[in-house]
Amino acid sequence: MAKSEDDDDTAWPVIDELIEILPTLDNEPFLSTFALTHPDLDHCQGFEDLNDRVFISELWMSPRTFREFRENENLCDDAQAFHDEAMRRVKATISAGGDPGRGDRIRIIGYDDLLQEPEFKGFPEEMLSIPGETITTLDSEDLSEVFEAFVHAPFKDDSFGDRNDCSLAFQISLYKGGGVGQALLMGDLKYPIIRRIFDSSKTNTLAWNVLLAPHHCSKAVMYWKDDGDDEETLKLDIVRDIGNAACDPGYVVSSSEPIPASNQPGDNPPHAKAKQQYQRIVPNEFLCTHEHKNQDDPEPIIFEVSEAGFAYVGQSESSKPMSNTLESAGGNAIPPATAVGFGSGFQ
Numbered sequence: 001m002a003k004s005e006d007d008d009d010t011a012w013p014v015i016d017e018l019i020e021i022l023p024t025l026d027n028e029p030f031l032s033t034f035a036l037t038h039p040d041l042d043h044c045q046g047f048e049d050l051n052d053r054v055f056i057s058e059l060w061m062s063p064r065t066f067r068e069f070r071e072n073e074n075l076c077d078d079a080q081a082f083h084d085e086a087m088r089r090v091k092a093t094i095s096a097g098g099d100p101g102r103g104d105r106i107r108i109i110g111y112d113d114l115l116q117e118p119e120f121k122g123f124p125e126e127m128l129s130i131p132g133e134t135i136t137t138l139d140s141e142d143l144s145e146v147f148e149a150f151v152h153a154p155f156k157d158d159s160f161g162d163r164n165d166c167s168l169a170f171q172i173s174l175y176k177g178g179g180v181g182q183a184l185l186m187g188d189l190k191y192p193i194i195r196r197i198f199d200s201s202k203t204n205t206l207a208w209n210v211l212l213a214p215h216h217c218s219k220a221v222m223y224w225k226d227d228g229d230d231e232e233t234l235k236l237d238i239v240r241d242i243g244n245a246a247c248d249p250g251y252v253v254s255s256s257e258p259i260p261a262s263n264q265p266g267d268n269p270p271h272a273k274a275k276q277q278y279q280r281i282v283p284n285e286f287l288c289t290h291e292h293k294n295q296d297d298p299e300p301i302i303f304e305v306s307e308a309g310f311a312y313v314g315q316s317e318s319s320k321p322m323s324n325t326l327e328s329a330g331g332n333a334i335p336p337a338t339a340v341g342f343g344s345g346f347q
Contacts, residue, residue: 110155246281311328
């Protein structure tokens, strides 16, 4: 967020903090994979700065960015920078006839007729993923023993709709010995597409320990006006299905400003009505990034996957009991000084 540049604002300077904890490659901060859900400003702001300061080995993206560029829609500066970098990598991939190597890799997620046009001719199928497929490689490294990304969206026929409808959506699973943690990430999707995901997916691909509340805790996930209706109504079917997919322990996270006690008609997310519905179904706790622990000085929300299972690091006093406590996971409340993760120096 632009206001993170203001020292007196509580918005977190994500890029500055990321650079502090990333591993290095040839003395440069190294990021194995960067995924852009969709080219809205609030999802890509700072990308040009990030790309200048960090070695990003692989990009994941929806083809919607290509389509918007073709149709001369208003892309923000950082979305334009992302498009230019993505197109550079597409050309490098086609030129190499396959994997172009670190710093040039790109994975296109979702299918669009645009990909049949001449400038994409020769783009390898192994670098294209569609809904229903599972990705187990990051930066060309097989991480199937510790990482899976099941692709839920975007669907091909949503390429022409609202930009939010083209969001990347995944179930991410991380494994450590016998322990597993799963996160359901759905970008800025709304009720109709989330309903379609739940209708077309197997139960095991919908399970979550962490649900990132879609569209920054928007009520459009479960309040919707169907054709012919005069006003939106609560869709209890999706509330029920999201709740049934929850694992124990389970947390809903709203990546947003503090959530107000109520909203006025037309207010942008976050929405109090959505928070209320999530609180009904979440096994443990509803968390908000911008008010975590201290609204005046929020702290990062940290989860851990260990051989003992999934745990929320730094459990709030208000949190319901967890089946796997931080102590049983062998963790502590202080993040490690040295970054660790998955692949290419990540574990």
